[in-house]
Amino acid sequence: MDCYDRIDENARLWRYFHAGKNVLMLAPRRIGKTVLLNRLREESEGQGFHAIVLDVEGYRDEKAFFQQMCAAIQEEIGVGQAVIAALNERLKRVIHGAEVQGDWRNILLQTDWPVFADHLLTQLEAEKDGRPWLILVDEIPIFTLALLEETDGPRKAHDFLYTLRSLLQKHRKVLWLYTGSIGLDTLARRYGFEGALVDMEIFPLEPFNPTTAAGFLNHVASKSDCRFSPEAVARIIARLGWLAPYYLEKIAEAACDKTTAGQTIGTDAADQAADSLLELSRRTYWSTWREHLEKNFPEPERTHLFTILAEVAHGPAEGASVDSLLMALNRGGDPIGEAVLRDYLDTLEADGFLDGDVGRARFRFRMNLLREWWVRYVVTRGQA
Ligand SMILES: Nc1ncnc2c1ncn2[C@@H]1O[C@H](COP(=O)(O)OP(=O)(O)OP(=O)(O)O)[C@@H](O)[C@H]1O
Ligand SMILES: [Mg+2]
Known part of the structure; x- marks a missing residue:
């Protein structure tokens, strides 16, 4: 996967690593975290580092985490095999007398x-x-959630992150970047292990700015020998409202599909391309947003978040008021106060769904197209 731009972000991250800092990269879904991670890995040799990418989604316990880490190290061309061979030696030497058979895998099981x-x-x-x-x-937050689901989950998640923290402090020549599709900070706040993250440099990965987005739209279009008129670019930027590379790419591709090579894409074609992202056949482009709530939040929080989003999606263009959201939440069940609502709104903002106005009195969808999708495919108001 090509990584377009991200030059400043990349440079800043390398500055942190050269300064020996660990980084917590916070960003909502589909913004390009994984693409950036892979680029850092590709550049690591030139920067004088060894790097591995560890995707821990799907792993459910601490040993699986480190097993995966060893496997990734082993695959590092040039050094991996030797590191793991030396690790085997070290483990056999220090875990002397434990009658350990086999290599690090067995030792991990028994240690x-x-x-x-x-x-x-x-x-x-x-x-x-x-x-x-x-x-x-x-995806370290998803791994943390998996720990939380275990018996005694909160203690496990707490111990895992605090132990990693002390390992980070002890082993300064091994640097870490944590990222994932839910804010680890939100999770930490919810379960009370914020202290495990305090030493990390917070790095928010932002969407593209309008200039980069315009360049990227034309970069994608150029692959099909097309280009966008400046008006068409402006239209797409307005429709999207929040410039995640993924959706820019999808709109550009949809526009090019309908355009003969060599032609310039105008505003009508740009609008049609944006509309086409809401078609039934392309609804999965957005379903990650709904899944995110379904998978990562326990009840009753999940239902409450859906209720808020339904209310905002159907709300006025200037944004749904906090009062209207409180009313929607309090249509049934136990009463919910403003403090709890504010907490939900923080989560929905951090995870990229909503934006508040200056006074945080009204909230809107950050991406206009996501609002349109929500209205079309997700539960209607009152059902949420
Ligand atoms: N810098 C970029 N240049 C080109 N394409 C990009 C860039 N960033 C993201 N994309 C496009 O957006 C898609 C999603 O990016 P990526 O998988 O990195 O997002 P993510 O933030 O990891 O999402 P998730 O939270 O769902 O894991 C990529 O597959 C790619 O098509
Ligand atoms: Mg990702």
Whole structure:
């Protein structure tokens, strides 16, 4: 996957890593976190680092996390095999007398994971070429949620993140970037482990600005030998409202599909392309947003978030008022106060659904097209 632009973001991230800082990258869905992680990995050699990308979605316990990490290290061309061989030696030496058979996999099974992780990081730091390691962890909040679902989940999640924190402090030549499609900060706040993240540099990954978005639309169009008129670009930017590369790319591709090579795409074609993103056949482009709420929030929070979004989606163009949202939430069930609503609104803002006005009195969908999709495909008001 090509990574268009992101030049400033990239430079800033490398500055953090060269300064020995760990980073917590916060950004909503579909904004380009994974693309950026892969680019960092590709550039790592030139920057004097070893880097691995660790996608921990789908792993359910701490040992699986470190097993995956070892497997990714092993695949690192040039050094991986040697690091893991040295790790095997180290583990056999220090876990002496435990009658350990086989390699690190067996030892991991028989050892407490923090002890194993400590040895692994010590081994990475002992790498002969002296280069620091960069562990780029994607979807760590989903992994944390998986821990939370276990028996005694909150303690497990708390212990996992605090243990990682102390390992980060101890092993300074192994740097970490955490990211994922739900804000780890929101999760930390909800479950009370914010302290585990305090030393990390917060890096919010923003959408493209209008200039970059215009360049990107034409970059995608050029692959089909098309280009957008400036008016068409302005129309798309207005329709989208929030310039995530994913949706810009989808609109550009849809417009090019309907345009003969060599032609300029005008405003009508741009509008049609934006509309086509709401068609039944393309509804999955947006369904990640709904899934995000369905998968990652427990009841009754989930229903409350859907209620708020239904109200905002059907609300006035200037945004739904806090009073109207409170009324919607209090149509049934236990009474919900403004403090709880504010907490929900913070979550929906952090996760990219909504934006508040200056006084935080009214809230709107950040992406106009997502609002249109919500109205068309998600429950209507009153049913939420
Ligand atoms: N800088 C970029 N240049 C080109 N395309 C991009 C860029 N960033 C994102 N994209 C496009 O958007 C898609 C989504 O990006 P990516 O998977 O990195 O998002 P994400 O933030 O990891 O999303 P999720 O939260 O769903 O995991 C990519 O597959 C790619 O098509
Ligand atoms: Mg991703």
